[in-house]
Amino acid sequence: MKKVILSSTLLSILALSACGFDDPDNGNTSETNEEANGYELITIANPADITTFDPHNNSVITTSAVLVNLYSKLVQRDESGEIVPDLATEWTPIDETTWEFVLRDDVTFHNGDAFTANDVAFSLERVANDTSLQQHSTFNQIETVEVVDEYTVRITTAEPDPQLLNRLSVPAASILPKDYFEEVGAESFFQSPVGTGPFQYESWQQDEAVELSKYADYFEGEPNWERVRFSVVPEDSTRVSELLTNGVDIAFNIPTADMDRIDNNEGTHVALEPIQRVIQLWLSNEEGEPTSDPAVREAIDLAIENQVIIDEILNGSATATRTHITPGNVGADESLYDTYEYDPDRAIELLEEAGYDDGVTINLSVNNYYTEMAEVVGGMLSDVGITANIELIEQSQFANRLFNQELDEAIFVGWGNDMFDGSVLEFFKDGGVAPYTNPDIDELLEEAAYNMNEAERTEQYQEVQQLLAEDRGAVYLFQLQGRYGVNDRLDYTPRLDELYDVNDIELTE
Structure with missing residues (x-):
């Protein structure tokens, strides 16, 4: 059994804990948007509650989608996925392993503390050095964060790191206030978190809602919305009902069966946009x-006819693929995108030629969100x-069992790519979470990591993808589109990263 190393893609387990599950005892929002006027309140219905306010110790996309409104990073991605300034105004490589970042001098935390280089050093060194944090492996190549002056830092990595800016753009790179954090301690801090984002913490009623209010001194200018409510509505039908009756403004991950109903309803529409998540079947070669x-x-x-699943289950809201690295990401091999191989007769022949006259049985571990x-x-x-013996696993357990290597020889997953880079394939390295290994792939991924x-x-990444496609270390099915129900009063386009x-x-008016 492979020893597990938590790779930099941990945050990208977009569908392991981020999507809906049925819970008939929950889901009723306590406040309707009929009470809100203009930019007073926006309510967003998520299928799952947040798991933590610690951005360095989180691997769930629905949590990240909330935390990005509380915290800021040195750099961020805009709606098209390009890296743009956030707390840093400019950055320059000093040599192969050192980058210098110039910081904004007009930023304050929600408690009034001034933001400085000391906060950057404290935050990045915390996640880089603390092996207990879920995002440690994303930043453990950072050796030092030098405070040059009050608004300048230099980040030095152990090896040349072509992904440093990508790492610093993910939610796990959020900056915390050093002095206040050390004063109150981690437990108290994350009970009432403080960041530099456009919205500040108000309350968290577990399994019901997270409420934020605007931070008037936000460095990019006063935010539009007075209040933000992230409601927890696990049941699909309840999220749709709340949207149709103006109880929420945005409903995430709506069922495809309800898309026409939402589009035909006066005052609501469906927003469909590609997201980074790719549905795939990992296959062990142990x-x-x-x-x-x-x-x-x-x-x-x-044996798998990808397009049938896309058409019949997803109402066309996906694109077939034979790779995880979709167009627009560094390393994409477009010859493997928008295509699939389907030849059931040849599949039968292969099994007969291999001596499986009576067929073969496999065990398939499935996140129960993907049951259908x-x-x-x-x-x-x-x-x-x-014959596939399917084990359906509740979402909250799936990720833990995956990283503890407690799943079967075939694993059905949805995985994203928050690094926007071919390095997401590092979970196929020996020691990664995927059950398939290949020494040629190991060598290519190691070379690419420092190139x-x-x-x-x-x-190098394209060669890795061709090897995976040829040897079927993973069978890729399709890249999903995000499905959001939206109130017509909003001008909202879903982001590629699902944040x-x-x-x-x-x-809109």
């Missing part, structure tokens, strides 16, 4: 597993002689 046979892995791939998709895949596999030449890195930048959401 000796003794049925999927260790390349013929079985290839047969699994050829997995059952359709199971039916397709059955048609070619592969400052982007063209060469792109070629809510509430300060960019405006009224």
Whole structure:
């Protein structure tokens, strides 16, 4: 069994704990938007509650989507995915392992403390050095954060790091107030968190809502919205009902079956945008597993008709792919995108040629959010002689079992790419969380990790993708589109990274 190393993609487990689950005892919002006028209140319905206010110790996208409104980072991504300034105004590479960042001098934390270079050093060194934090592996290549002066820092990494700016743009790079944090301690701090973002903490009623209010002294100018409410509404039907009756302004992850209903309702519409999440089936090649046979892995791939799932379950809101690295990300191989291989007759032949005259049985671990998709895949596999014993796992348990290597030889996952880079494939390195390993892939990923030449890195990642496609270490199904129900009063376009930048959401009138 592989030893697990938590890779820099931990935050990207976009669908392991971030999507809805049914809970008939919860989901009623306590306040309707009929009470709000103009920019007074915006209410967003999420299928799951946040797990923490600690941005350095979080791996759940619905949590990150809230925290990005509280905290700021040195750099951030705009709505198109480009890196732009946040707390840093400019950055310059000093040498292969050192970058200098010039900071804004007009920023205050929500408690009134002035933001300085000391806060940057404290925050980044905290996540880089504390091995107990979930995002430690994203930043453990940072050796030092030198305070040059009050508004300048130099970050030095152990090796050349072509991804440093990517790392500093993710929610896990959020900056905390050093003096106040040390004064009150971590436990008290995260009970009433303080950041430099456009909105400040008001309350958290667990399993009900997180409420924020605008921070009038926000460094980019006074925020539009007076209040923000992130309501917890696990049940799909309740999220849709709340949207249709003006109880919420935005409902995340709406069922495809309700899309026409929302579009045809007066005052609401569906917003569909591509997101970074790719649905995929990881296949172990560990000796003794049925999927260790390349013929079985290839047969699994050829048995699945991707477009049927896209059309019948997702109402067309996805794009077939044979890779995780979708167009627009560094390292993308577009020859593997918007395509799939489907040949059930050849799948049957492969199994017969490999000696599986009576078929083959595999065990398939599935995040229960993907139950319907997995059952359709199971039916397709059955048609070619592969029996899939499906284990449905509640979402809150799935991630823990994944990282503890407690899942089966086949794993059905939805995984994102918050680094916008081919390095997301590092979970296939020996020691990563995926159950498949390949020494050629290990070598290429290791070389790419420190290669400052982007063209060469792109070629290395493309070669990794071709190897995975050829050997079926993963069977990729499709890149999802985010499905949001939206009140017509809002001018809202969902982001590629699935985060809510509430300060960019405006009224249509």
